Amino acid sequence: MSKLQPVRGTHDLLPEESRRFAHVVDTSRAVAALYGYREMATPIFEFTELFARGIGETSDVVSKEMYTFEDRGGDSLTLRPEYTAGICRAFISNGELAQQLPLKIFAAGPMFRYERPQKGRQRQFHQIDIEVLGAPEPGADIEVITLAADILDRLGILDRCVLKLNSLGDPQSRAGYRQVLVDYYRGHIDKLSDDSRARLERNPLRILDSKDEGDKAINAEAPSLAEYLNQSSREFFAAVREGLGAAGISFELDPALVRGLDYYTHTAFEFVTSHIGAQGTVLGGGRYDGLIAELGGPPTAGIGWAGGIERLMMLCNEPPAPARPVVLVPLGAAAEAKALGLGRALRAAGIAVEQDYRGTMKRRMQRANKLNARAAVILGDDELAQGVVQLKDLDSGEQHGVAMNGLVEALKT
RNA sequence: GCGGCCGUAGCUCAGUUGGUUAGAGCGCCAGAUUGUGAUUCUGGAUGUCGCCGGUUCAAGUCCGGUCGGCCGCCCCA
Structure with a gap:
């Protein structure tokens, strides 16, 4: 434990940022609801085995990035590195979901x-x-991607993103291609970069995406995945592309788009941007038809994606400003007590109200200004006696008396 | 995990070839007679110069380590 710093790689979300965070989540939730998606949540940690089996032992996420620990009962637990495995587990654990x-x-x-x-x-x-379970049809792929585009659009960032699309084919196509590819690279192994030589064992498809110049030359001649898709995989992919076209979603085919988690089949996609540094992927996902069976559940198709909230926040415009409050400025104990009741009445009418716990009139007015209040409600002994209140518009500076029982009306607009 | 850059007030930064009490702007606090903010004026406080150690008569300035951030790679959201 070192000093009063947060743990490396963690951050406090201060109110201003928290507002942006909530904006991204609220917007996404609202759009998802428009598509009929229901919200659920799973625990933040699971048995390590779930991720090891689901994501794949050879993936970087599992082999070197997991927060794994043993609890007091001796179980190996892992802080979830992604959501899909947990949701699939929940699907298997809760039988009613299968209905x-x-x-x-x-x-x-x-x-x-x-x-x-x-x-x-x-x-x-x-x-x-976002996940859709139990839908092997390309319509699910189309819907899930369309939903993603709508969220990005609603956040005002769709035009700064590009949708990259690829198909890995069904397991047979993928395995066949993989073998062809490995054979091809073996023939050029002396010219491959060190990174790619390592990838040859773990995830040869990744070599296609290498940034190394030597690798790029070799990749230029490499057999293409598209040619090794079998008939049904081709038809599936074609249906997805056509559906996206019909929905008005533009995309770029990217034969090198190979996602790192082992469970992907068929459609793989990413929304990428060049506006947030080297981590260009804002949202990515794909189809994982074999995953639930692999985890021990009933064979069930799946497709989904995950979007990085922090990355979306970096791209987003300022969220709409919160409602400007009205500030109560009571002078004296009697007025302070009266203001408490007034405040409740105003809030009950949906008006945001703040009242300082102490301070002179000057101080309270300063606070009101800092809070970006739209109006100050001033009440002292004179006002109290007359059953009125001084209502000051803080933008215009204009002030006039208003009957207390007419205050809600006066502030509603 | 690998390579590079960086770390001075709340924020953005300045700080000469190492040399006395480390600065600016913004922000913050206080005041400018009466029950009135924002504007203006006046005054004030800010800091273990990231941390630890070393070199030196002398370190914010040089060296090493460490922590943190940033950039690239790996990988990903």
Whole structure:
């Protein structure tokens, strides 16, 4: 424990930022609700086994980024590094969910990955998450991507993002291609970068996305995934592309788009941006038809995505300002007591009201100004005796008397 | 996990080739007679110069370590 600093890669969300955070989540939740997605939540930690099995032992997330610890009962637990595995587990654990297919879920919450922090990358970060379980049709892919685009649009950032799209094909296509690819790279192994040589064992598809110049030359001649998709995989992908076109969603095909988690099949996609540094992915996901069965559940198709809330926040415009309050400025004990009741009445009418706990009139007026109040309600002994209040508009500076029982009306606009 | 840059008041930064009590703007606090903010004027407080150690007569300035941030790689949201 070192000093009064937050743990590396974690951050305090101060009120101003918290407002932006809430804006992203609230907006996403609202759009998801328009599509009929229901919110749920799963625990922040699970048995380590779940992630190891679900995400894949060879993935970076599992092999070097998990926050894993043993609890007092000796169980190995892990702070969730992503949402999908937990939701699939919840689907298996709660039998009634299998009777609600297709299950359309919205979720949001913190994720944990032990990584070197950078701009747009923290050890505790937050995601919004969308999943559809039990829908093997391309319509689910289309809907989920359309929903993502609508959220980005509603946040005002769609025009700063590009949708990249690819298909990994069904497991047979993917496995076949993988073998062809490994054979191809083996033939050029002496020219591959060190990174890519390591990738050859763990995740050869990733080499396609290498930034190394030598690798790029080799990739130029590499067999293309699209050619190794079988008939049904091609048809599926074509249906997704056509559906997106019909929905008015523009995208770029990216044959090198290979997502890192082992469970992906068919559609893979990312919304990327060049506005937030090296971490260009704002939202990404894909189809994972084999995952639930792999975890021991009934064979159930799945597709979904996760969006990084912090990354979305970096892209977002200022959220709408909160309602400007009215500030009560009582002078003297009797007025202070009276103001308490007035305040409740105003709040009951939906008006934001603040009242200082102490201070002179001057101080209270200064506070009112700092709070960006729209009006001050001044009441002293004279006003009290007459049953009125001085209502001062803090923008114009104009002030006039208003009967106490007419105050709510006067402030409603 | 690897490579590079950086760390001075709440914020943005200045600080000569190491040399006395470390500065500015913004913000903050107080005052400018009466029961009135924001504007204006006057005054004030700010800091273990990230932390630890070393070199030196002398370190905010140089060196090492450490913590943190940023950038790139890996990977991802």
